[in-house]
Amino acid sequence: MRKLIPLAIAAAAIAVLPSAPASATGAIKCKPTPQSSWKTQEVLKAKLVKEGWTVRKSKVDGGCYEVYGTTPEGDRVEAYFHPVTLEKLYVARRGEVLFRKQGY
Amino acid sequence: MRTILNKKLTFWLLLSLPAFLLVLGWWQGRIDSMDMLHPTGEWSARLMIIAMALSPLVSLLGAKPWLNWLVARRRAFGVAAFGYALLHLIFYLIDMGNLDDILAEWMAPGIWTGWAAFGLMLPLALTSNDRSMRWLKAGWKRLQRLVYPAAILTLLHWIWVHNSYAGALVHFVPLGLLVLARFLKKPLSQMKPLGV
Numbered sequence: 001m002r003k004l005i006p007l008a009i010a011a012a013a014i015a016v017l018p019s020a021p022a023s024a025t026g027a028i029k030c031k032p033t034p035q036s037s038w039k040t041q042e043v044l045k046a047k048l049v050k051e052g053w054t055v056r057k058s059k060v061d062g063g064c065y066e067v068y069g070t071t072p073e074g075d076r077v078e079a080y081f082h083p084v085t086l087e088k089l090y091v092a093r094r095g096e097v098l099f100r101k102q103g104y
Numbered sequence: 105m106r107t108i109l110n111k112k113l114t115f116w117l118l119l120s121l122p123a124f125l126l127v128l129g130w131w132q133g134r135i136d137s138m139d140m141l142h143p144t145g146e147w148s149a150r151l152m153i154i155a156m157a158l159s160p161l162v163s164l165l166g167a168k169p170w171l172n173w174l175v176a177r178r179r180a181f182g183v184a185a186f187g188y189a190l191l192h193l194i195f196y197l198i199d200m201g202n203l204d205d206i207l208a209e210w211m212a213p214g215i216w217t218g219w220a221a222f223g224l225m226l227p228l229a230l231t232s233n234d235r236s237m238r239w240l241k242a243g244w245k246r247l248q249r250l251v252y253p254a255a256i257l258t259l260l261h262w263i264w265v266h267n268s269y270a271g272a273l274v275h276f277v278p279l280g281l282l283v284l285a286r287f288l289k290k291p292l293s294q295m296k297p298l299g300v
Contacts, residue, residue, distance in 0.1 A: 027267060057138060068138060076205050094214040095267035 026062025028080050028090045028104045033063070038083040041065060047086060064089060080104075115177050119184040122147050123191055130195075140195040145218075146271075148188035149258050152225075153279045155181035156251060160286035179232050182251075186229035189222055214265030221257035224250045255279070 044065055045055045052072030059066055064080045071077055071091070077098065080090040091099040108114055126143055129135040158175050165171065174181075196218075200206045209215050228248055230236070237244050255276070262272035 057136065070205075074208070076200070076209060092267060094209055094212040095263075095265045096212050096214065097267065 026064070026066075027078070027092060028062060028064065028100075030063035030080075030082055030089070033084050039086055044081055044086050112177070112180065115180050116184075119151070119180055120187070123188065127191075137195050137199040141192060141199065144188050144192035144195060145262070146275075148185050148192055149262065149272075149275055151181050151185035151188060152251070152255060152258065153275055155185060156255060157279055157282050160282040163286050164282070164289060183229055183232050186225050186232075189225055193218075193222055212264075214261060214267075217257045217261035217264060221254050221261055224254035224257065228254070 041058045044067070045058060048055055048067065048069065053067075054070040055067055056070075057068040060083070061080070063083070065083050065086075067079045067081065069077065069079070071079075075093055075098065077091050077093045079088065079092075081088055087101070088099065089101045089104045090097070122143070126135065126140060130137065130140055154174075155178050158171065158178050158181075162171055162175065197206070210219065228250055231240065231244065231247060240247060259272055259276045262275075263269055266272070
């Protein structure tokens with residue numbers, strides 16, 4: 001019995017490890033669209049700045065544009081936008097979801 | 105060579121190597137302040153988990169030379185966990201850049217748990233020396249048990265700030281199982297003479 005416990009733990013630990021999805025980075029996903037139809041990140045940034053956002057960083061994540069910045073309301077957030085339509089899809093502050101478009 | 109490798113100082117240097125490489129990358133402009141947050145936090149959690157896993161491992165596996173070697177360095181793991189937490193906090197403050205933004209989000213579940221975990225780790229790190237051990241006597245051990253709520257807060261901080269379970273659970277589930285097994289082991293071994 002004594003020897004079984006560490007073995008059981010090792011087995012359980014090994015069983016748990018691979019169950020974690022490898023692609024857990026993106027908060028949301030956008031359906032794959034041809035890159036040629038994408039607007040550039042510069043266009044998105046310009047649009048957001050015009051709306052009163054402060055953009056600190058942007059990148060592609062889960063097939064969407066992910067932006068770190070401050071909303072016109074002054075919330076420091078992580079937001080996702082559709083790369084073709086530039087529509088706002090998801091906004092979260094430190095993991096707290098403030099906005100999520102239906103279907104995403 | 106072996107004596108150099110076994111020196112405590114060598115071990116401290118080894119534990120600070122990831123911090124050195126991260127800060128160097130930031131200094132050279134290769135890593136944004138924002139991107140310093142995840143690795144520093146993850147290293148802090150890892151080192152905390154190792155420090156906490158050692159005594160359950162000893163109680164489950166018995167004394168082993170490699171375990172003794174690690175147990176002799178448990179203080180280094182614990183203090184390094186705090187060091188990375190401090191670095192994590194410093195880069196959070198640098199990234200936020202102003203008090204208003206920090207105050208605006210402190211009550212977010214992913215944020216206050218981080219502050220609270222840090223608050224609990226602070227007295228643990230400050231008393232991680234021989235002098236405090238002598239001074240606090242039996243109270244030292246009771247104080248150091250604050251690492252359990254600190255670990256739970258760290259786990260929640262990780263889950264909530266990312267709004268995802270995967271990374272946090274991969275790290276904390278093995279520790280949880282070890283701690284659980286250690287508590288289960290006691291009654292089982294007491295039952296042994298009856299069962300035989």
